[in-house]
Amino acid sequence: MHLPAILPWGAADGFSKQMLLVILSVVIIATFFLLAARKQQLVPGKLQFAGEMAYGFVRNGIAKDIIGGKDFMKYVPLLFSLFFFILVNNIYGAIPVLQLPSFSHVGGAYVLAGIVYITWIAIGIRKNGLRYFKLATVPSGVPIYILPLIIPIEIISNFLVRPVTHSLRLFATMLAGHLIVMIAGSGIEFLIMQESVLLKGASVLVLAGSIAMYMLEALIMALQAYVFTLLTAIYIEGALHADSH
């Protein structure tokens, strides 16, 4: 599945386009927000306003609304970094020439989901001690005779399936979108090469369909960044308030 590397050119392993794009995303995000926040003004200019809108969206729309309380500020940097890191890397898929969502390669999704997995378990243990694992797997108010059934399900869903779905959701949507655009492109190319005029004409239909799919993909790219960050916030909130669930 992987494209040949850039450095050394054409090698199976090495510095790939995906890696370049990941590094580029860090530069883009850091540059934009540092520029936006550089001039501290009470009445913001256009760039500062855009930066504040974006920052406020994660800070208030995700961190404050989901985690809430007094200590949501501690988790704003993580949620902020996750959202814009994933957003920029996804949007690559909608930009001609770049045209590669970084998380259509599963490694990055594993890394981010792993970071989140470790984070919320650490938060749970620090907040509730080792009792956290009991709180997270034994729901209160359930009859004792159902517990043998419930506890394994809770363990599997919370500690085993959760990081897998968290990473694969992002990876799979990006890969699928990437594939659809690629297949549509190849399909158009293939149909135009045919002798028959009807088949040549059919390529126009594929083109129209691929544009619609492209729009949908662009929406999904932004949506998946939001979903990934939102789920992170929900996991952290669950770990913080394990005793009240």
Add this chain to the structure above:
Amino acid sequence: MNQVIISAATEGETNPLVPNVWEMGVVLVGFAVLMFIVVKFIVPMFEKTFAERAEAIEGGIAKAEKAQAEASAALEEYKQQLTDARAEANRIREEARGEGAQILADLKEKAAAESARITAQAHVQIESERQAAVVSLRSEVGTLATTLAGRIVGEALNDDERSARVVDRFLADLETQNAGAAK
């Protein structure tokens, strides 16, 4: 492009769920760098601006409230002064009215006293003049009577015609004397 898809499909060995370790490393390091920049610079900068803005807005509200309080205090003071001034004006008017009445009464009294004095003085003067007239009249009448009697006696008392003339002459003298005295 076709070649890539076909090779990927026919290879069959590459599983998309198996990650490339180098890509994982790049994402991990890249994300760590981004987190560092965000924690160190971006979040503090935005939070500082937010806090400053909130403070500016709250400070502005506090300032406006203070100004409003000052304005209402000034209004209260002004109203108080107005009330005081009205009371003062009323008091002064009452005083002036009282004083005016007092002055008028005094003047009337003084005028009455003056007129009484003048009247009394006139009476006294008239009385004294009358006395003087009586005195002078009395003495003059005596003299006149004596003179008249002498004249009458000096002339031939039997001549009625003469005595009548003497009396007439005397009276004429008297008149001219009176007229001379009146002049």
